[in-house]
Structures are given as structure tokens and as C-alpha cells.
Amino acid sequence: MKFRRSERLIDMTNYLLERPRELVPLTFFAERYSSAKSSISEDLAIIKETFEKRGIGTLQTVPGAAGGVKFLVRIGEIEARDFVSELCELIARPDRLLPGGYLYLADILGNPQTVQTAAKIIASAYARTKIDVVMTVATKGIPLAYAVATELNVPLVIVRRDNKVTEGPTVSINYVSGSTKRIQTMVLSKRSLAEGSKVLIVDDFMKAGGTVAGMISLLDEFKATVAGIAVLVESEKIEERLVDEYISLVQLADVDVREKRISVTEGNYFSRTNREEQ
Known part of the structure; x- marks a missing residue:
């Protein structure tokens, strides 16, 4: 033809x-x-x-x-900044506040267009990096991580809190949650990750970084290495951050429950990626 x-x-x-x-x-x-x-x-x-x-x-x-x-x-910087600015305005809406100072983000993570654009921005930072898989922890970060994996054309690996009989033999570790200081468990199927894999960790929200640090420890069990860490939203006011090298699209600066005020700014994405390109 x-x-x-x-x-x-x-x-x-x-x-x-x-x-x-x-x-x-x-x-x-x-x-x-x-x-x-x-x-x-x-x-x-x-x-x-x-x-x-x-x-x-x-x-x-x-x-x-x-x-x-x-x-x-690769997404243009102007388009990326416009999107992050809109995302900041969306997250800063007072009606997102839940009891206990938590934020409602399910609508954002459930919006295909929003998630896909965020994924393109994250994938742009790692387009030339050797990455074998994208990893996230169940469950809220799955839509974003899946979208990033699609943009990078690599498999998605999901870490869970408990064993699933359908996943066969697993590797589990205990880790300390960075915000609550509680001991929690992470589980990953032995078949889901090949030894020596280069992994991009993606999550929706990071406070002190305990969950991400737990995933890094889990990767050690598979003799895998961290190729990068990316989060949609990070919390700013943290005394001790357990993770140093990461990129974030949005930074949650302050939450005033009494005044119903949420202060949001752009994350470190642009400063980190611009520094790496220089």
C-alpha cells in the first residue's frame, strides 16, 4: 500500500x-x-x-x-509553569480542607488530563535517564505513577501494605513512618522487580519522606538502584526530611485549619531540573 x-x-x-x-x-x-x-x-x-x-x-x-x-x-517550561500555577490555585481552595488538617486530592488524582500533564512534566525530567521501572506505593499515587510509566514506556511496580495471594512469594520490610513515627510494613512480589533494576519512585504526597525512604530500603533487597524520586506535592514545614534528592511540582507551605487557609507554592522542579541541565 x-x-x-x-x-x-x-x-x-x-x-x-x-x-x-x-x-x-x-x-x-x-x-x-x-x-x-x-x-x-x-x-x-x-x-x-x-x-x-x-x-x-x-x-x-x-x-x-x-x-x-x-x-x-519534553514539555516546554512556559507550559509547565502555567500548569503548576493552575495546580497551586486548585490545591489552595479552602474547601479541600478535611478534619485533622488533611487535604482532599482525590479529584485531582482522578482527573485524566491533570494527571497526564503532571506525568509529562515529571517524565520530561527523566526522559534521557536510564529507567527500567516506575515504582509507587498503593493506592493514591497509582494514577500518577501509571501515567509517568506510560510516558517513559516502562512497567509500573506497586508496593503494597499487605500480602496478596495472587502475587506469589514476596519480600517485606518494616520501616518507620516519617510523620507518625509508627512502624509499618511494605510488601513487594519477588517477580515484579528484576535484580539490578533502575527505578524511578513516584508518589502523590510526601511529608517527611518515610514512605519513600521505605521504598528505597525495599529496593536494596532487590539489589536495585534509585534512578530518581518525584512527587506531586511535598510538605514544606518538616523538621527532618528523610529524603534529599527528589523533585516536586507543588509545595504545601502552610495549612491554617482555623482560618481555612492553604498556602501553596511551586515545588523544586524548575530549580532542580534547570540546575541539572546546566
């Missing part, structure tokens, strides 16, 4: 978007569209320029006989 160029561009774009970070040989596209490699290269140059202009991502060219192209998600 012979493709018109417009059809080829649309199909090629869709193919790349559905397979982020996957190396696609030029010969694959040449055979798929019955076109010369020179024509495919021209098409890819157009797609790359459009991706970068629109803040969608970029195409990385890998030279050599076994080379090809990879789509890497």
Missing part, C-alpha cells in the same frame, strides 16, 4: 508517540511506507521540528547500522 506524504506523517507521528523511548530503525519506516530512507529522514525532520515548536517532545537520532530514532517526551 502506497502512502501519501500527509498520511505517512500522521501515521509516523502516531507510531512514535505511542512508543516513547523505543528505538525505531529507519528501515522499519521505509518498509512500512514503501519509501526511500531519504524521504523518511525528511519526514522525521519535519516531525522533530513540530514536536519541539509545540513543546511535545523531541526526536533523538541514534547513528549507525543499528540506529534509528527515539521519541522523548
Whole structure:
């Protein structure tokens, strides 16, 4: 079947978007569209320029006989800042306050568009990092972690609080919760994580970082390494943070239950990612 160029561009774009970070040989596209490699290269140059202009991502060219192209998600800084600003306003609404000073975030984590944009921003920071899996702890962080895993085209591993008979043999550890100082348990199936994996930890909310520190300890049991840590919201007023190297989109500065006031600012995402790019 012979493709018109417009059809080829649309199909090629869709193919790349559905397979982020996957190396696609030029010969694959040449055979798929019955076109010369020179024509495919021209098409890819157009797609790359459009991706970068629109803040969608970029195409990385890998030279050599076994080379090809990879789509890497990348969101523009202006778009990212606009989203984080809107997210801060959304979280700062007084009606989010629950008894005990907790915040209601289920609507945000249940909104596909919001979660997907947040995931793109996080994935942009790790698009060029070697990552084998994304890890989170059940249950509220699952939507965000799944979206990040999709953007990076890697599996999602879910740490649970108790054993599930359907997961077979497990590894469990005890850890100290950073905020409540209580001893809690984490469980992960032995089959879910290969030894030596490079893991990106993603969570929805972090106070002192006890849960994240627990996941790091669990990774030691699998001889796996932490490739990065990303959270949607972090709490600012913490005497002792158990985790140092992480990125956050939003920082919860203060919660005044009596006045029903929530102070929210942007997290460290931009300062951390800009520093790493320099």
C-alpha cells in the first residue's frame, strides 16, 4: 500500500508517540511506507521540528547500522509553569480542607488530563535517564505513577501494605513512618522487580519522606538502584526530611485549619531540573 506524504506523517507521528523511548530503525519506516530512507529522514525532520515548536517532545537520532530514532517526551517550561500555577490555585481552595488538617486530592488524582500533564512534566525530567521501572506505593499515587510509566514506556511496580495471594512469594520490610513515627510494613512480589533494576519512585504526597525512604530500603533487597524520586506535592514545614534528592511540582507551605487557609507554592522542579541541565 502506497502512502501519501500527509498520511505517512500522521501515521509516523502516531507510531512514535505511542512508543516513547523505543528505538525505531529507519528501515522499519521505509518498509512500512514503501519509501526511500531519504524521504523518511525528511519526514522525521519535519516531525522533530513540530514536536519541539509545540513543546511535545523531541526526536533523538541514534547513528549507525543499528540506529534509528527515539521519541522523548519534553514539555516546554512556559507550559509547565502555567500548569503548576493552575495546580497551586486548585490545591489552595479552602474547601479541600478535611478534619485533622488533611487535604482532599482525590479529584485531582482522578482527573485524566491533570494527571497526564503532571506525568509529562515529571517524565520530561527523566526522559534521557536510564529507567527500567516506575515504582509507587498503593493506592493514591497509582494514577500518577501509571501515567509517568506510560510516558517513559516502562512497567509500573506497586508496593503494597499487605500480602496478596495472587502475587506469589514476596519480600517485606518494616520501616518507620516519617510523620507518625509508627512502624509499618511494605510488601513487594519477588517477580515484579528484576535484580539490578533502575527505578524511578513516584508518589502523590510526601511529608517527611518515610514512605519513600521505605521504598528505597525495599529496593536494596532487590539489589536495585534509585534512578530518581518525584512527587506531586511535598510538605514544606518538616523538621527532618528523610529524603534529599527528589523533585516536586507543588509545595504545601502552610495549612491554617482555623482560618481555612492553604498556602501553596511551586515545588523544586524548575530549580532542580534547570540546575541539572546546566
